[in-house]
Amino acid sequence: MRSVARGRPPASSRETLADAASELFLEQGYEATAVTDITSRAGVSRSSFFNYFDGKAATIWYALDEHLDDFAHRSAVGEASLEAVAAALGAAPPHTLALAIANAEAMGVGAELGAGRALRQARLAAVLADQLGARGAHGDDALAIETLAAAQAAAVCAAIWSWATRGAGTHRLDAEIQRAVSLIPGARRAAAAPLRVAVIGTGAIGSRVVAELAAGRIAGVTLAGVVTRREGQLAEALAQIAASGDAGAGGASADGGSGCGAGAPAITDFGDDLARAVAASDLVVECAGIAAARVAGPVVVAAGRDFFAVSVGALAETDVRAALLRGPGALLLASGAIGGLDLLASAARAGGIPGGITRASITSTKQAGALVQPWMQAGEAARVRRATEAFTLFEGGVEEAVAQFPGSLNVACALAQATGLWGDVRVRLVADPAAERTTHVIEADGAAGRYRFELTNAVAEANPTSSAVVAESVLRGIAEWARPSGSFR
Ligand SMILES: NC(=O)C1=CN([C@@H]2O[C@H](COP(=O)(O)OP(=O)(O)OC[C@H]3O[C@@H](n4cnc5c(N)ncnc54)[C@H](O)[C@@H]3O)[C@@H](O)[C@H]2O)C=CC1
Numbered sequence: 001m002r003s004v005a006r007g008r009p010p011a012s013s014r015e016t017l018a019d020a021a022s023e024l025f026l027e028q029g030y031e032a033t034a035v036t037d038i039t040s041r042a043g044v045s046r047s048s049f050f051n052y053f054d055g056k057a058a059t060i061w062y063a064l065d066e067h068l069d070d071f072a073h074r075s076a077v078g079e080a081s082l083e084a085v086a087a088a089l090g091a092a093p094p095h096t097l098a099l100a101i102a103n104a105e106a107m108g109v110g111a112e113l114g115a116g117r118a119l120r121q122a123r124l125a126a127v128l129a130d131q132l133g134a135r136g137a138h139g140d141d142a143l144a145i146e147t148l149a150a151a152q153a154a155a156v157c158a159a160i161w162s163w164a165t166r167g168a169g170t171h172r173l174d175a176e177i178q179r180a181v182s183l184i185p186g187a188r189r190a191a192a193a194p195l196r197v198a199v200i201g202t203g204a205i206g207s208r209v210v211a212e213l214a215a216g217r218i219a220g221v222t223l224a225g226v227v228t229r230r231e232g233q234l235a236e237a238l239a240q241i242a243a244s245g246d247a248g249a250g251g252a253s254a255d256g257g258s259g260c261g262a263g264a265p266a267i268t269d270f271g272d273d274l275a276r277a278v279a280a281s282d283l284v285v286e287c288a289g290i291a292a293a294r295v296a297g298p299v300v301v302a303a304g305r306d307f308f309a310v311s312v313g314a315l316a317e318t319d320v321r322a323a324l325l326r327g328p329g330a331l332l333l334a335s336g337a338i339g340g341l342d343l344l345a346s347a348a349r350a351g352g353i354p355g356g357i358t359r360a361s362i363t364s365t366k367q368a369g370a371l372v373q374p375w376m377q378a379g380e381a382a383r384v385r386r387a388t389e390a391f392t393l394f395e396g397g398v399e400e401a402v403a404q405f406p407g408s409l410n411v412a413c414a415l416a417q418a419t420g421l422w423g424d425v426r427v428r429l430v431a432d433p434a435a436e437r438t439t440h441v442i443e444a445d446g447a448a449g450r451y452r453f454e455l456t457n458a459v460a461e462a463n464p465t466s467s468a469v470v471a472e473s474v475l476r477g478i479a480e481w482a483r484p485s486g487s488f489r
């Protein structure tokens with residue numbers, strides 16, 4: 001008798017039989033293989049085959065079927081979740097099924113796989129529908145329950161097929177399932193689970209956002225954790241919040257570097273591990289600057305998670321803009337320090353009013369000292385720092401503006417994105433030694449109308465370059481993302 005298990009000893013007679021079946025399907029095809037061929041290859045009696053399987057097809061499906069049996073059983077007693085199924089499949093993947101999927105043509109097993117997949121998907125959908133119904137999040141809305149359950153079951157099957165086709169040994173099945181499920185638009189929202197938000201950056205804006213999220217101030221949202229640039233950064237930020245007595249911080253403390261509020265759960269510090277943050281969240285909020293947004297944004301949306309950028313200037317580069325908008329995750333943009341973007345976007349909407357907005361400009365006036373840049377020669381930096389009266393420090397297009405003043409002119413990109421006039425928005429930056437507040441004047445006109453907004457903002461205490469309202473715009477944006485009801489669009 002030939003050895004069945006090439007390279008690894010079989011763990012049981014059932015696996016010996018399943019391995020023998022896989023070998024024979026590969027050698028002579030599924031149709032031509034009889035149960036007696038399998039038992040003689042495995043060296044067991046025909047009757048003992050039927051102790052394990054009810055036919056040759058079961059040698060392909062048994063591992064997946066066991067997971068489904070277990071899931072149905074646990075689900076009936078209220079113990080199972082989709083995450084638990086993914087974890088169980090990851091820990092004990094269905095190897096003979098993977099082999100059949102990867103070699104479907106050579107084995108001639110395509111029809112069996114097609115029919116078998118449909119059956120398992122339907123079975124999984126039924127269990128998931130029972131589970132969703134029992135959880136009560138959708139009341140008696142059978143359409144919502146059935147649709148969501150069917151989508152989740154389809155995602156699990158699609159993930160198994162993708163995992164097997166890409167090479168079962170090369171990556172994890174549970175990660176593939178998690179990714180597939182996350183691609184269902186609104187799946188977590190529909191499941192009524194709290195939405196998980198990760199934050200990148202703990203500067204002036206990020207700290208405030210983290211403090212509010214950690215204090216549970218946004219309904220339906222939980223803080224998944226924080227991405228930082230160096231060790232100890234989160235603890236420092238929390239200590240500063242506590243020292244400043246920020247009401248939103250809920251008495252944040254730096255205990256262990258990650259506490260926020262007496263008795264509050266510790267905040268997860270992802271360090272610079274963006275992949276971990278992405279896997280643990282539904283939305284990633286960037287509060288870290290244009291360079292960070294350029295790198296993180298495309299990774300987040302490609303993984304099917306939503307990305308909320310405060311550094312809208314990342315969109316100035318055409319290829320980054322395309323990657324950010326490619327999905328499947330959604331791109332959200334903070335209105336930040338300015339307003340009226342909704343009106344301008346409506347006025348500029350292609351096709352509605354031809355030539356809706358044809359001209360747009362922004363003039364930003366900031367504290368001169370806050371505008372010194374690392375690239376400036378000593379003489380120029382001194383001129384800005386020691387200015388005695390307001391002067392125009394920059395005048396030009398959007399790309400140049402954010403390249404030279406990345407922490408100060410994201411608003412110019414926001415205007416370009418709202419109007420679509422990427423090449424034509426005129427930007428002026430005024431350095432004013434007497435400015436205690438930041439002022440942005442936006443002007444736009446075209447066939448839709450003529451608009452002028454003048455916005456004067458208090459500056460953030462921790463960073464005079466940023467307006468204090470920006471963090472609030474991020475918090476409002478998160479709240480509206482989580483509960484999209486009653487907000488202006
Ligand atoms: N859309 C808008 O209207 C506005 C946008 N912004 C943008 O928001 C950004 C943040 O503003 P602030 O909080 O005031 O700046 P900040 O300088 O106080 O904080 C930025 C923080 O991000 C951290 N950081 C940088 N790269 C990182 C990375 N790769 N991973 C993790 N952390 C990283 C820095 O260490 C710093 O702690 C600005 O750089 C600007 O691009 C700022 C104001 C208005």
Ligand SMILES: O=C([O-])CC(=O)C(=O)O
Nearest residue numbers: 337408409410411466467
């Ligand atoms: O906060 C502000 O007023 C504007 C700002 O820094 C930016 O657009 O980058």
